[in-house]
Amino acid sequence: MAQRILLDMDIGQNVDDTIALGLICASPEVELKKITTVVGDCDHRVQLARSLLETAGERFAQVPVVAGNADHVLDSLRDGDVVPVMIGPLTNLAHAIVREPAIIRKITRIVMMAGSFEGDRIDTNVGTDPVAAGIVLGCGVAAELIPWHIGDSVRLPEEALATLRVSPRALASRLAAEIDAWRQTENGRERYGIVRLHDPITVLSLIRPELFEWRVGTVNVTLSGRDEGRTTFREDPNGRHRVAWRVDAPAAIAFVMSRLG
Numbered sequence: 310m311a312q313r314i315l316l317d318m319d320i321g322q323n324v325d326d327t328i329a330l331g332l333i334c335a336s337p338e339v340e341l342k343k344i345t346t347v348v349g350d351c352d353h354r355v356q357l358a359r360s361l362l363e364t365a366g367e368r369f370a371q372v373p374v375v376a377g378n379a380d381h382v383l384d385s386l387r388d389g390d391v392v393p394v395m396i397g398p399l400t401n402l403a404h405a406i407v408r409e410p411a412i413i414r415k416i417t418r419i420v421m422m423a424g425s426f427e428g429d430r431i432d433t434n435v436g437t438d439p440v441a442a443g444i445v446l447g448c449g450v451a452a453e454l455i456p457w458h459i460g461d462s463v464r465l466p467e468e469a470l471a472t473l474r475v476s477p478r479a480l481a482s483r484l485a486a487e488i489d490a491w492r493q494t495e496n497g498r499e500r501y502g503i504v505r506l507h508d509p510i511t512v513l514s515l516i517r518p519e520l521f522e523w524r525v526g527t528v529n530v531t532l533s534g535r536d537e538g539r540t541t542f543r544e545d546p547n548g549r550h551r552v553a554w555r556v557d558a559p560a561a562i563a564f565v566m567s568r569l570g
Contacts, residue, residue: 311340312338312515314340314393316333317382318344322397322496323496325505325506325507327357327361330361334369335568336512344362345374345382348438358374362374379405382405387412389415392417395420395445396511398441399442400437413448413450420511422508423442424542425456425458431536439531439537443532446530451549451551459510459556462558469562470485472566473485473570476569478570484569509565513561513564517561521555521557522554523554524542
C-alpha cells in the first residue's frame with residue numbers, strides 16, 4: 310500500500326525541491342495528498358509546485374497545493390495515516406502542533422531533511438526557524454532525519470542530467486530545464502552548478518530505507534546564542550529519532566534516475 314504523505318516544501322529556494330517533487334510523482338510507493346509551502350513568498354512557491362504537478366500529469370494536477378499555515382497542515386493530518394514529509398523549515402508543522410497539541414496522536418512518524426552533525430555547519434531548514442525545529446523534534450513523535458551531509462554526498466552527475474535532457478518523458482525534460490535555469494541564478498552560481506540531492510534523498514528514504522545506515526537516538530536544537538540552530542545527536546536505543554548517517558550514493562543516484570530518466 311502506498312504511503313500517504315503531506316509534502317511541506319520551500320520550492321524555488323533550490324532546485325532539489327523540484328527534483329524531489331518529480332521523484333514523488335514518479336514513485337507509486339507514495340501517494341501525495343497535499344502540498345503546503347513554507348517561508349518567503351509562499352504564493353509564488355504554490356505556483357511553481359502546481360506547474361510541475363501539471364507537467365507530471367492529470368492525476369497530479371488534482372493534488373491541492375496551498376500556501377502553508379497551521380490550518381492546512383491540521384486538515385491533512387486529522388484523519389491519521391498521513392506522513393508529514395518536511396523538506397523546508399519546520400514552521401508550518403510546529404504551528405500546527407502548538408495550535409492543536411492533540412494532533413500529535415494522529416502522526417505516526419515525521420520524515421524531514423533537517424540537521425547537521427558533522428563539522429560546524431548549521432542546516433538551513435533548522436537554522437531558518439530553530440524554535441520550530443525544537444518543537445517538532447521535541448513533540449514525542451518518531452522522526453526520521455536526513456541530515457545535510459547525506460544530501461551533500463549525493464550529487465547529480467552530468468551524464469544523468471544529459472539523460473534527463475533527451476528523455477521523451479515530459480517530466481524529465483521539465484526537470485532538466487529547471488536545473489539548467491537554476492544554474493543561471495545567483496543561487497546556482499554560488500553552488501557552482503552542483504546539484505546536491507538533499508530533498509530527493511529525503512523522499513528516497515521513504516521508498517528505499519535499506520540504502521541508508523541509520524542511527525537511533527535523540528536530536529536536540531540549540532535555541533539561543535552563537536550556536537542557535539545547531540543540532541546535536543546522542544545515540545540512545547530508546548530514542549525517538551532515527552538519523553541517516555550514511556547512504557549508498559551510487560545506488561541512490563541509480564534509483565532516482567530509474568524513476569526520472
